Amino acid sequence: MNAFVSQLLAGLATGGIYASLALALVVIYRSTHHVNFAQGEMAMFATFITALLIEAGWPYWAAFFATLVIAFAMGAVIEALLIRRLRTAPVLSIVVVFVALLVILHSLAGWLFGYAIRPFPSPFAETSWYGGSLLSPHQVGAIAVTFLMLALVYVFFRFSPLGLCMRATAENPVSSRLVGVRVNRMLALGWGLAGAIGAVAGMMIAPVVFLDVHMMSGVLLYAFAAAVLGGIGSAPGAVAGGFIVGVLENMLGTYVVGPELKLSVALVLIIGVLVVRPDGLFGKAVVVRV
Amino acid sequence: MSAHGHSNALIPERAARRLGPVSMRRRGFIAAGLLVACVLPFMLPSYMLFQLTMVMAYALALLGLNLLTGFNGQISLGHGAFFALGAYAAAMLIELAGWPYWATLPAAALLGGVVGYLFGRPALKLDGVYLALATFALGVVTPQLLKYKGLEPWTGGSQGIVLDKPDAPFGLPLNADQWLYFFGLAVVLLMFLVAHNLLRGAIGQSLIAVRDHPIAAEAMGIDKARVKSITFGISALYTSVGGALSAVAVQFVAPDSFTVFLSISLLVGAVVGGLSSLSGALYGAVFIQFVPAFAEQVSKAAPWAVYGAILLVLMLVWPTGVAGGVARLQSWITSRSTS
Numbered sequence: 001m002n003a004f005v006s007q008l009l010a011g012l013a014t015g016g017i018y019a020s021l022a023l024a025l026v027v028i029y030r031s032t033h034h035v036n037f038a039q040g041e042m043a044m045f046a047t048f049i050t051a052l053l054i055e056a057g058w059p060y061w062a063a064f065f066a067t068l069v070i071a072f073a074m075g076a077v078i079e080a081l082l083i084r085r086l087r088t089a090p091v092l093s094i095v096v097v098f099v100a101l102l103v104i105l106h107s108l109a110g111w112l113f114g115y116a117i118r119p120f121p122s123p124f125a126e127t128s129w130y131g132g133s134l135l136s137p138h139q140v141g142a143i144a145v146t147f148l149m150l151a152l153v154y155v156f157f158r159f160s161p162l163g164l165c166m167r168a169t170a171e172n173p174v175s176s177r178l179v180g181v182r183v184n185r186m187l188a189l190g191w192g193l194a195g196a197i198g199a200v201a202g203m204m205i206a207p208v209v210f211l212d213v214h215m216m217s218g219v220l221l222y223a224f225a226a227a228v229l230g231g232i233g234s235a236p237g238a239v240a241g242g243f244i245v246g247v248l249e250n251m252l253g254t255y256v257v258g259p260e261l262k263l264s265v266a267l268v269l270i271i272g273v274l275v276v277r278p279d280g281l282f283g284k285a286v287v288v289r290v
Numbered sequence: 291m292s293a294h295g296h297s298n299a300l301i302p303e304r305a306a307r308r309l310g311p312v313s314m315r316r317r318g319f320i321a322a323g324l325l326v327a328c329v330l331p332f333m334l335p336s337y338m339l340f341q342l343t344m345v346m347a348y349a350l351a352l353l354g355l356n357l358l359t360g361f362n363g364q365i366s367l368g369h370g371a372f373f374a375l376g377a378y379a380a381a382m383l384i385e386l387a388g389w390p391y392w393a394t395l396p397a398a399a400l401l402g403g404v405v406g407y408l409f410g411r412p413a414l415k416l417d418g419v420y421l422a423l424a425t426f427a428l429g430v431v432t433p434q435l436l437k438y439k440g441l442e443p444w445t446g447g448s449q450g451i452v453l454d455k456p457d458a459p460f461g462l463p464l465n466a467d468q469w470l471y472f473f474g475l476a477v478v479l480l481m482f483l484v485a486h487n488l489l490r491g492a493i494g495q496s497l498i499a500v501r502d503h504p505i506a507a508e509a510m511g512i513d514k515a516r517v518k519s520i521t522f523g524i525s526a527l528y529t530s531v532g533g534a535l536s537a538v539a540v541q542f543v544a545p546d547s548f549t550v551f552l553s554i555s556l557l558v559g560a561v562v563g564g565l566s567s568l569s570g571a572l573y574g575a576v577f578i579q580f581v582p583a584f585a586e587q588v589s590k591a592a593p594w595a596v597y598g599a600i601l602l603v604l605m606l607v608w609p610t611g612v613a614g615g616v617a618r619l620q621s622w623i624t625s626r627s628t629s
Contacts, residue, residue: 035419082602089609092359096561097605099554104598111592221430228423264434267427274424278415 006134007254008247013139015246016146017208020201021216021223022230022238023149024194029232030157031166031190032083034094035224038101040216042078042195043202045105046071048113050203051120051211060123064203068196075195076188083191084184110213120206142204146239149197153235166190222249229270231283240282245270327475336467340539341579343467346474347536348575350481352560353568354528359557360565361489362521363501364413365422368429370553372402372526374436374543376533381451381543382444391456391538395477398534399527406526410519429553436545450544453537470539477535481528486568488524497521529556562604564613573612 021040028036036042046067053063078101086094124141157163168176169186177183202216209215226245230237248269253262279285331339355369379401380394389397409428416424436445445451455466462469488494496517499507508514537543555578563574585596608615 029419035422082606085606086609089605090565092365092557092561092565093605093609093611095365096558097602099558100598100601100605102598103594104602107592107594107598111595221426224426225423228419232419261434261438264431267431271424271427274420275412275415278417278420280420 007250009134009139011247011250012243013135013143013246014208014250015226015243016139016143017201017205017219017242018222018226018245019239019242020142020146020149020204021198021219022227022242023146023153023235024198024201025223025227026230026232026235026238027153027197028190028194029170029227030235031170031193032187033170034083034091034098035227035232036194037095037098037220037224038105039194039198040220040223041102041105041109042071042074043198043205044213044216045109046074046195046199047120047202047206047211047215048109050199051118051206052113054121060121064123067199067203071195071199072192073195075198076192078195079188079191080184084187106213106217113213115213117210117212120203120211122207138207142208145200145204146242149200150235150239153197157235162189222246225267225270229273229280231280233284234280234282237280237282241280324479331464331468331471336465339467339471343471343474343539344536345572345575345579346478347532347539348556348559348578349478349571350532350535351529351556352532352563352571352574352578353481353485354525354530354532355556355560356563356565356568356571357485357489357497357528358521358525359560360567360570361494361497361501362518362525364518364522365418365557366425366525366553367422367557368425368427368432368550368553369525369529369556370548370550371428371432372406372529373533373536373552373556374432374548375405375526376402376530376535377537377543377548378436378445378451378533379530380534380537381453384453385451386444391453392473394538395531395534398530402530402533403523403527406530407519407523409526410522413522414515414518426550426553429550433545433549436548446544448545450542450547453541453543455541456538474535474539477531481531482568485528489568493517493520558601562601562611564608564611564615567611567613567617569616570611570613573616577612 021043024039024043025035028034028039049070050063050067053066054060058066082097082101083094086097122138122141124137157167165176165181166186166189168179168181169183169190173183176186205215205219209219222245223242226241227238228241229244230239230241245266249262249266252265253259256262257265274280330342334342351369351373354372355366358364358366358369376398379398380391383389383394383397384391413421413424435441437448438445439447441447455470457466457469459469464472489497496507496512499510499512500514500517504514507517540547559574559578560570561574562577563572564570581600582593582597585600586593588596604612
């Protein structure tokens with residue numbers, strides 16, 4: 001029983017990691033209706049910047065917030081310089097541009113920072129009152145950070161006028177512009193926000209898996225699965241999806257099919273769920289006017 | 291053929307052009323291209339012939355993806371799985387059942403068609419990102435399944451299967467590479483011809499109707515579900531034949547050749563070449579075969595950054611792919627010469 005609980009909690013801890021990157025995917029989706037496949041590599045790049053700042057002697061939290069600003073700027077700049085030019089291009093051309101961004105960031109990071117695996121500090125103390133034998137303080141802290149981000153994203157999109165403008169931009173850019181929403185600014189803002197959230201995800205993941213160019217390649221797949229399982233436009237759905245994927249993966253690996261096939265079986269199960277609920281667990285069916 | 295074609299309504303006009311009867315000028319182009327293709331094997335070294343044979347294998351795979359994504363509007367991030375299916379079917383039939391290599395292509399076609407249809411049937415429910423995830427999963431699962439211990443007696447596990455190179459039959463004065471090149475060329479010609487006729491007929495029209503306006507298509511009496519799942523089958527059939535041809539040409543199959551990266555490159559190739567056009571599959575295949583090696587030559591330190599940069603520039607200049615760019619160039623030239 002104890003082993004089962006510890007497996008469950010370990011699954012929740014990795015699930016929290018998937019959830020945080022899935023949130024970033026949802027934010028871009030909610031403001032642009034695209035799924036950004038380069039999100040993981042953007043997060044990896046940002047985490048390398050944090051590592052450099054810490055190595056240069058910055059205190060952790062100063063480096064943390066500086067990275068958020070840099071990641072926000074990076075996302076907004078990518079939108080303004082690149083994605084904006086493709087507004088009239090077919091959707092698949094944009095998917096290919098995301099693939100291009102992914103390989104460019106991956107390759108650049110390897111070239112600039114090297115392929116060596118580095119340790120990355122955690123902001124949470126090694127021992128503290130909230131950590132126990134089952135979950136380390138970092139795991140508890142990372143889950144708490146995920147929920148904090150979820151709350152912020154939810155409140156932002158649900159209650160703030162800016163969040164409303166961003167949702168409107170995603171739904172109908174032309175009408176939004178007609179009622180005075182600055183569409184271009186909203187899109188850049190959406191990319192910036194997603195970049196910052198992704199950076200937080202990166203900084204929470206790095207202490208667990210170590211900082212490395214390949215750090216995010218696997219995580220992105222799980223995050224994508226989590227976001228889609230939850231219903232791609234839903235922030236609570238993304239977080240729930242993240243936890244479900246994390247637990248499912250861990251349980252299947254330990255008790256059912258072993259580590260070799262756990263990913264395959266988890267994906268097949270997710271697809272099975274989607275066939276029954278084609279808009280995800282928390283997603284709303286989209287009604288389109290024809 | 292309309293002479294002033296650089297309007298924004300690119301798709302319908304292009305579709306009309308592609309699907310109309312082949313014009314005289316076009317026939318001339320194709321004949322010249324064929325002539326060059328038949329002379330090349332006697333002028334190029336063996337390794338380049340091998341590369342061109344691989345271009346043909348990729349072209350078949352991309353044609354399949356193009357039918358699905360370009361003409362029918364269903365995205366696939368997992369066509370590498372069907373490529374692997376064809377390749378493994380061919381390798382296993384040759385190695386375990388002792389079939390001749392040429393007979394494995396129809397078998398791969400049949401298998402790919404059936405598996406594609408069976409996958410397309412439940413995938414009908416999914417659209418957009420949801421379909422993207424489902425197909426992506428297919429691409430991720432495939433190499434894991436091929437490595438799986440339980441299947442090792444048939445698939446060879448991580449080691450894969452090694453094949454022999456077929457020699458030219460009937461005592462033809464060709465070496466093995468030249469023969470494979472001509473074999474591939476014949477297969478590609480046949481399959482492109484079939485695709486061309488298919489798209490001109492009723493099936494092709496309903497494919498495009500379902501993509502452009504599913505509700506109107508249904509109102510006209512098209513069975514959307516049937517069209518979509520049959521398209522999935524035909525698409526997988528083409529890609530599977532491409533995989534079989536590649537297995538015969540490479541003489542080796544292993545799980546690591548069919549990672550999810552292959553699926554992504556296929557999608558990239560299809561988009562870069564140009565969706566909703568048959569010639570796009572050829573351009574895309576050339577891209578898949580040659581651009582990564584070219585990027586490696588430009589920069590040893592960060593080859594993928596070069597690859598990505600080429601991709602970005604191509605997409606910014608020609609958002610509808612090389613075929614779209616060439617079509618615009620052609621209509622620009624004709625409009626200048628007639629006015």
